[in-house]
Amino acid sequence: MLSAKSADIVRATLPAVAGAIEDITPVFYGKMFSAHPELLRDLFNRGNQASGEQARALAGSIAAFARMLLEHPDRRPDVMLSRIAHKHASVGITADQYPIVHRHLFAAIAEVLGDAITPEVAAAWDEVYWLMAGALIAAEARLYAQAGVADGDVWRPWKVVGRLEETPEVTTFMLRPADRAPSPPFRPGQYVSVRVPLPDGANQIRQYSLSCAPNGTDRWISVKRVAGTATTPAGEVSNWLHDNVREGDVLTVSVPFGDTVLDDGQSPVLLASAGIGCTQTISMLAHLANTGSPRRVIVVHADRSQDTHAFRTELDLLVAKLPDAQAHVWYERPAGEWPAERTGLADLSGIDLPQDVRAYLCGPLPFMRAVRSHLLDRGVPPSRIHYEVFGPDLWLADA
Structure with a gap:
């Protein structure tokens, strides 16, 4: 819950911050990737950065979180936080990365909004950020504990034991733990992240639903080839998987995450x-x-x-x-x-x-x-x- 003083300031400044946030986020990412190029190379989706989708999503989540704190001060937006936490856990985000985001995000806010960001305004929005970050850090820690892994330690080698061409655009890769360890359980609807080495040295990550679990060991992912358009780049990872991965190869795959899962009830x-x-x-x-x-x-x-x-x-x-x-x-x-x-x-x-x-x-x-x-x-x-x-x-x- 926001303090009363911060709530008043955030309420008064939310229109200005929300109105400028799509200008703020590109500056933020520019600053962060300049200081930490490894984040763009090995963590963030370069295609979404190029299209601007990641910046728009971040802008929407911050503005929505602040708005929810003001409109419903007695409860947290757990649905939104859960979705973000599962995405973060699936790529191994850890608590020590949140101060990096904070530093460059607030530098971008100050640069874009200038004198409008007084120390009082900065302190109020700082409270918003750390309320959101603290909730996500706690949620991600719970997800790691439930998965039985240390924070961020989500990656394992999986051997490709089969490949099926479902359609001209969709290929299924049948996976089995390369280390012969038991496969982590998953709930219907969850996904895994796949991290692949690209020719330029980057290690890019994408998420794919587990389309099938035919037995207690194997896991299947089905990947659609993504062609580029005038406004969106071609799929770096999906196309690399289609073009390069064959039976016998080993992929780096995360444990399963995702909060859109089939419930256990009996309703239609x-x-x-x-x-x-x-x-x-x-x-x-x-x-x-x-x-x-x-x-x-x-x-x-x-x-x-x-x-x-x-x-x-x-x-x-x-x-x-x-x-x-x-x-x-x-x-x-x-x-x-x-x-x-x-x-x-x-x-x-x-x-x-x-x-x-x-x-x-x-x-x-x-x-x-x-x-x-x-x-x-x-x-x-x-x-x-x-x-x-x-x-x-x-x-x-x-x-």
Whole structure:
């Protein structure tokens, strides 16, 4: 909780800080990477830095945290903090890195806002930062303890024991611990980070859902090749994995993290995905089928065509295994005969949704925004709608 004095100052200055924060964050990253080039080389996603997405996500999280402290002083924004903590833990962030961020962030704030940052204003926002940082440090320490590792020590060698070409764009890599140690457990919906050495000497990290766990040892990740566009760079890590990794190679992979996980209740479930977001759906479906779950399960998936739809066969097989499950699939450009009402973008308006449904979304932001808005309009509470974003979270959904 903010002190009364700091709350008054933050309330008065929030419009100015929030309005300038997208100018502040590029200055902040420039200062930090100049002083610590190893952070850009070996920790931060260079593609997201180039596109500006990481800066926008940081700006949104700081402004949202400050706003929540003012609007709800009696409670913390735990949903947002949990999401950030899981992302941080998956790349091995440790408490000693927070002072580095603080130093360069506040230098950037002072540079951009100039005389408006009086000592009193700086002290109030310093309190905001350390409230957020302290909560994240504590949450990350708990996650490391739950995973049975020392803080930041999340990396292990995994041997590639198989490779499957799911579609021309999606490849599944079957992994097994290279040190023959037991595989860490995971909950359906969680992801791992993969750290790869690139030709320029950088060690870049990306997150991938665990798409399947066929036995007690192996873990599967399914990776989509990412082509560059006029505004976004090509996927450094995904393309490197496609082009270079074969059976017998060893990858550096983290223990599993992620807070968008299938609950253990008995309420109906909606699994909504688009594109490569199907990896989360398949993981949850496999768990439901393997445990003989009697839950009602509704699957919604959207893709460009049958040819780009990874796990098409697995989706049908898993749905058939469940006693009360159905799948609804839309293709934008069907390759052959396909129902007109399932052509184009996904439309949930004709799907019967139980009142107590719990929804899990994974896919591009426009898809998830549309599905979430539809669910809210139909009376599904925000607390029952969960989503996963890979990369910077540019969408702070209501808790």
